[in-house]
Amino acid sequence: MNISSSASSTAAAAQxxxxxxxxxxIGYVVLGILHILIGVIAISIAIGGGGGEADQGGALAQIQQAPAGVLLLWVIVLGLLALAIWQIAEAVVERDPDxxxxxxxxxxxLGTAAAYLAIGATALIYALGGQSQSSESSQSFSARLLAVPAGVVLLVVVGLGVVAVGVAFIVRGITRAFAKSLALPAGAARSGIVAFGIAGYIAKGIAVGVAGVLFVIAAVTxxxxxxxxxxxxxxxxxxxxxxxxxxxxxxxxxxxxxVFCFARARYARM
Known part of the structure; x- marks a missing residue:
């Protein structure tokens, strides 16, 4: 048995x-919790209430301070790790003839797995009692990149890549492509879940796309x-x-x- 066959067998066994x-x-459930918290923080900022950082770090910081928060953080770590491994397994067993x-x-x-691992690593930091400042990390990364030869070009490429991810989220929402990976029920429940998915993917795409634009602005300036x-x-x-x-x-x-992530936890094709 060659290495490729062995990897495929291991991935299939995991699935x-x-x-x-x-x-x-459970990983999808914890993703849902994080996005709801991020959304609430963003709304709080919009109405002038502060609310902390409107990102995964800010959401995880709120969980860390809650009763049994550390336990929930460990659940988040395990759930996201499982989701990442699941995505890697999907990549290994992919058999599209094209x-x-x-x-x-x-x-x-693999890109999705990397994103889950990154959030999981941040959750691990909070579970161990630490904290993370994503904006400072982004600025440090940008500063290091700008310091190398062709750093401006590289940072623009990074920014455009992030913008492309944001656009992909928006397109996935508008076209309802996310529904293909779900075994949805019929009737009003299906319509509601799809509506949440459309709104959620478009909103996330806008937020991610703007983050990419900020990288490009940092490079140009x-x-x-x-x-x-x-x-x-x-x-x-x-x-x-x-x-x-x-x-x-x-x-x-x-x-x-x-909320869509909660439905995804129930109806995802696995």
């Missing part, structure tokens, strides 16, 4: 495990402090014309994406 599928579904599509799907699965994560992106929306309304709508959309 067939009931316990592993349960952990992966080789271009196959590698495109694999890239998507040679100012790493212009860069920022999700929190900085959401706060920058407040400075636009009708920004408070836009930020409120995006925050509500992120909260709806969290």
């Amino acid at each position: 067939d495990s009931r316990a592993f599928r349960t952990l992966a579904r 080789s271009t599509k196959k590698w495109g799907h694999r890239a998507k699965f 040679h100012d790493p402090e212009k860069a920022g994560g999700l929190d900085a992106a959401l706060r920058s929306l407040a400075g636009l014309p009708f920004g408070v309304i836009i930020l409120w709508a995006v925050g509500a959309g992120l909260a709806l994406y969290g």
Whole structure:
């Protein structure tokens, strides 16, 4: 048996495990909790209430301070780890006969796994009693990149890549492509879940896309402090014309994406 066959067999075995599928579904639940908290923080910022950082770090900080928060953080770590492994397994067993599509799907699965691992690593930091400042991390990353030869070009590429991810979220929401991976019930329940998914994907795409634009601005202005994560992106929306309304709508959309994640935990094809 070659290495590829062995990896495929291992991935398939993981996907067939009931316990592993349960952990992966828990991962979707914790993603829902995080997005609802981020949405609530964003709405709080829109109405002038502060509320902390409107990103995964801010949401995890609130969980850390809650009763039994540390226990929940460990559940989040395990759930996101299971989701990441699930996505990696999907990449390994991908068998689309079209080789271009196959590698495109694999890239998507691996990129999603990397995102889950990054959030899980942040949750682990909080579970161990630490804290994380995503905006400062983004600025430090931008400063290091700008310091290397062709750093401006590299940072622009990073920013455009993040913008592309945001656009992909928006397109996925508008086209309802996310529904293909769900075994949805018929009737009003299906319509409601799809509506939450559309609103959530579009809102998340806007937030991620703005974060990418901030990286590009940091590159063009040679100012790493212009860069920022999700929190900085959401706060920058407040400075636009009708920004408070836009930020409120995006925050509500992120909260709806969290509700959609709960439905995804129940109806995801696994």
